[in-house]
Amino acid sequence: GDSVTQMEGPVTLSEEAFLTINCTYTATGYPSLFWYVQYPGEGLQLLLKATKADDKGSNKGFEATYRKETTSFHLEKGSVQVSDSAVYFCALGGVIQGAQKLVFGQGTRLTINP
Amino acid sequence: GAGVSQSPSNKVTEKGKDVELRCDPISGHTALYWYRQSLGQGLEFLIYFQGNSAPDKSGLPSDRFSAERTGGSVSTLTIQRTQQEDSAVYLCASSYRTSGGFTYEQYFGPGTRLTVT
Numbered sequence: 001g002d003s004v005t006q007m008e009g010p011v012t013l014s015e016e017a018f019l020t021i022n023c024t025y026t027a028t029g030y031p032s033l034f035w036y037v038q039y040p041g042e043g044l045q046l047l048l049k050a051t052k053a054d055d056k057g058s059n060k061g062f063e064a065t066y067r068k069e070t071t072s073f074h075l076e077k078g079s080v081q082v083s084d085s086a087v088y089f090c091a092l093g094g095v096i097q098g099a100q101k102l103v104f105g106q107g108t109r110l111t112i113n114p
Numbered sequence: 115g116a117g118v119s120q121s122p123s124n125k126v127t128e129k130g131k132d133v134e135l136r137c138d139p140i141s142g143h144t145a146l147y148w149y150r151q152s153l154g155q156g157l158e159f160l161i162y163f164q165g166n167s168a169p170d171k172s173g174l175p176s177d178r179f180s181a182e183r184t185g186g187s188v189s190t191l192t193i194q195r196t197q198q199e200d201s202a203v204y205l206c207a208s209s210y211r212t213s214g215g216f217t218y219e220q221y222f223g224p225g226t227r228l229t230v231t
Contacts, residue, residue, distance in 0.1 A: 034219070044205065044222040089157065093220070100145060100164070100209075101173075102220060104157035 002027045006090050006105030013080055014113050021075040021108050023064075023090035031092040033057075033066050033073040034102065038087045047075075047088070082112045116140065118223035120206050126229045127196055135191045135226045137206030145209045146189050147220060148181060152202035160204075163189060196230045203227050 007022040025033065035047040035057070048057030053068035062077045073090060090105040119138045127133050139146050148160040159173045163183045174180070178197075183189040193200055207220035 032219075036222075043224040044207075046219060046221070049219060091157075101147060101159045101162055101170075102149075102157075102207075103159070106156045 002031070002092060002094075002103050004090050004092055004103055004105035006088075006108050008106070009108040010111060011108060012111045012113065015082055016079045017112075019075070019077040019080045019084075019110070021088055021090075021110070023073045023075065023105060025071050025073065025090075025092050027071075027092055027094070029094060031094040033064070034091045034093060035062070035064055035073070035075050036089040036091060036104075038089065038107075040086070044089070080110075080112050082114050085110060085112045118206055118208055118221055120204075120223040120226050122226060123224065124227045124229075126231060129198060129230055130195055132192065132194045133196055133228065135193075135204050135228070137189045137191070137223060139187065139189070139206070139208030140210075140221055143208035143210045143221070144186065146183060147207040147209075148189070148191050149205040149207065150175075150202045151205055151225070155202075157205070160191070193228075196228075198230045201228055201230045 003026045005024050032051045034049045036044045037047045038044050048059040050057040050066035053066055056065045064073050064075045066073055087107045087109050089107045091102045093102045118140055121136045146163040150158045150160055161168050161171050161173055161181050165186050166183050178194045181191045203225040205225045206223045209220045
């Protein structure tokens with residue numbers, strides 16, 4: 001079935017470091033791909049999305065490119081800040097087993113130290 | 115505008131009791147989703163509504179779980195005879211229909227933290 005595999009955490013970086021969180025997926029059909037972020041004590045927020053192959057989603061300095069050939073949607077940021085500390089979830093969305101839903105990866109906890 | 119709201123924000127209940135969790139989606143969103151977030155299980159899809167009907171209930175973990183939606187708006191998730199393994203954060207999300215169909219972009223509520231003692 002459809003699934004998402006994310007880089008295991010936790011990930012700890014220093015401020016201004018380069019960030020990559022790997023995400024690969026398995027899907028039948030052509031899903032949309034998403035990164036959601038959950039800041040401490042808050043709900044899930046959409047960070048960025050891509051709806052077709054080669055699309056690049058970007059927001060708040062984060063980027064991810066929908067790579068059909070490698071079935072990947074890796075999240076990157078060139079210079080992280082303490083305020084980026086959160087849990088990041090990669091997800092694919094579409095009609096899966098007859099239901100419109102998101103399938104999430106396990107989440108990656110990111111901590112940025114000053 | 116107002117986002118997805120959920121109530122209560124926290125619920126502590128004794129094992130064996132029934133609980134009802136409520137979700138109020140964004141106005142105009144026709145699709146509504148329930149997920150469960152628990153340690154060790156990540157984010158798990160439970161059920162999806164299009165309007166008032168639920169095309170797929172297979173994500174519900176057991177027959178103790180049920181959900182309904184009325185008037186194409188508010189939804190309630192009911193858990194009967196709660197067990198300790200039901201302890202989790204229950205998340206509700208909604209989405210809208212675009213001219214090309216659903217975008218699958220879902221907007222999440224803050225969740226209800228359920229603790230079964």
